Amino acid sequence: MSNNYKATLKQHADILLNTSSSWQDKRNTLHAIAGLFSSMDIYDLQDQSTNAETNEKWLGTGYAVSSWSAAMCLLEVARTTVFLKGIIEAIQKLLEDTKERPINIVDAGCGPYAILSIIPALYFSSNDIQLYLIDIIPENIISIKKTITKLELVNYIGGIYEEDAGQFKWTKNAPMHIAVSETMLNALRKEPQVAITLNLRNQLAPQGIFIPEQISVDLMAVNAQKKQHAKMLLHDNLIREEFETKLANIMELSKNSPAANKENTIPLKEVQLTNAYNPNLHELALYTTIKVFGNNILQHEDCSLTLPFIISRPYKNTIAENALLQFQYRISGKPAIEIAVIA
Ligand SMILES: C[S@@+](CC[C@H](N)C(=O)[O-])C[C@H]1O[C@@H](n2cnc3c(N)ncnc32)[C@H](O)[C@@H]1O
Numbered sequence: 001m002s003n004n005y006k007a008t009l010k011q012h013a014d015i016l017l018n019t020s021s022s023w024q025d026k027r028n029t030l031h032a033i034a035g036l037f038s039s040m041d042i043y044d045l046q047d048q049s050t051n052a053e054t055n056e057k058w059l060g061t062g063y064a065v066s067s068w069s070a071a072m073c074l075l076e077v078a079r080t081t082v083f084l085k086g087i088i089e090a091i092q093k094l095l096e097d098t099k100e101r102p103i104n105i106v107d108a109g110c111g112p113y114a115i116l117s118i119i120p121a122l123y124f125s126s127n128d129i130q131l132y133l134i135d136i137i138p139e140n141i142i143s144i145k146k147t148i149t150k151l152e153l154v155n156y157i158g159g160i161y162e163e164d165a166g167q168f169k170w171t172k173n174a175p176m177h178i179a180v181s182e183t184m185l186n187a188l189r190k191e192p193q194v195a196i197t198l199n200l201r202n203q204l205a206p207q208g209i210f211i212p213e214q215i216s217v218d219l220m221a222v223n224a225q226k227k228q229h230a231k232m233l234l235h236d237n238l239i240r241e242e243f244e245t246k247l248a249n250i251m252e253l254s255k256n257s258p259a260a261n262k263e264n265t266i267p268l269k270e271v272q273l274t275n276a277y278n279p280n281l282h283e284l285a286l287y288t289t290i291k292v293f294g295n296n297i298l299q300h301e302d303c304s305l306t307l308p309f310i311i312s313r314p315y316k317n318t319i320a321e322n323a324l325l326q327f328q329y330r331i332s333g334k335p336a337i338e339i340a341v342i343a
Contacts, residue, residue, distance in 0.1 A: 009122065073111065105130070110134060131157055132161070181193060260331050275322075283312065323343065
């Protein structure tokens with residue numbers, strides 16, 4: 001029996017992706033989408049009892065967050081909108097650039113709603129795209145099966161896998177054109193974005209697209225007092241140069257990143273601090289920028305994934321001026337950028 005869930009979701013998606021929608025329109029729309037899922041008996045963000053759910057899973061290369069946290073990601077306005085726009089543009093580009101059909105898309109860590117797959121599916125035909133959904137949490141797999149049935153998107157689904165996307169092997173006799181993963185925190189801490197990227201990028205078709213196209217982490221010197229003051233007074237018209245200075249790019253994660261070494265780390269840069277950093281005035285912080293695809297970019301502080309991660313504060317864990325710092329990325333154990341003061 002046909003229903004209007006799909007048509008309603010498409011109406012919401014049109015508002016969300018419309019460039020003239022305000023932030024408030026988008027926020028209301030994301031809450032309406034959460035309400036739609038709840039009415040479909042999928043995953044109810046308003047049900048406070050699920051809030052206490054603790055089905056997160058430790059994977060050796062980071063945490064798969066709980067179903068509740070993964071569902072909550074939907075409501076992050078900039079994150080969800082920019083990812084969706086980027087994914088839709090990447091599909092359009094490949095449909096123009098290649099005659100191969102369908103475009104095979106792997107959603108690695110799709111969460112209970114598979115939102116980064118099902119909304120793009122509303123804009124293409126199932127002859128043009130096929131979706132492969134991966135999540136390690138069993139409850140999410142149950143939830144996405146229900147989602148695609150209720151939204152009548154079953155013919156878009158090439159496969160559903162309850163697996164670790166950091167180990168996943170693409171066994172289809174067809175190209176993997178796009179791999180999408182949003183399994184990260186700011187400064188690439190704790191969650192397995194790096195392990196998943198390094199695993200899937202090797203399995204992409206030669207012209208395949210990994211989303212996000214690039215995640216950059218920069219070392220910054222920040223005058224926190226001036227920053228707070230400027231934010232209170234100027235809001236959106238901040239002149240960032242007045243309170244923060246980029247000292248160095250530390251890491252860029254993309255489909256072209258170097259492989260990990262035997263210790264499961266990626267050696268990064270050595271950085272000699274200069275007098276742009278004054279330990280009595282400045283925090284040292286890692287800033288994250290996510291180029292989802294093309295011009296769809298999550299800049300510093302646009303969402304939780306791009307909040308600053310503070311390494312040292314004046315008079316607290318202070319790193320001396322002119323210190324020589326060595327950076328590396330640890331993939332297994334506790335994933336994070338590690339910093340050693342070597343001189
Ligand atoms: C931050 S949530 C994002 C959910 C969804 N992609 C979105 O953008 O709204 C990350 C999801 O990835 C899943 N996940 C994390 N690491 C994974 C892994 N190594 N393999 C499979 N799923 C993973 C988690 O269970 C969670 O559902």
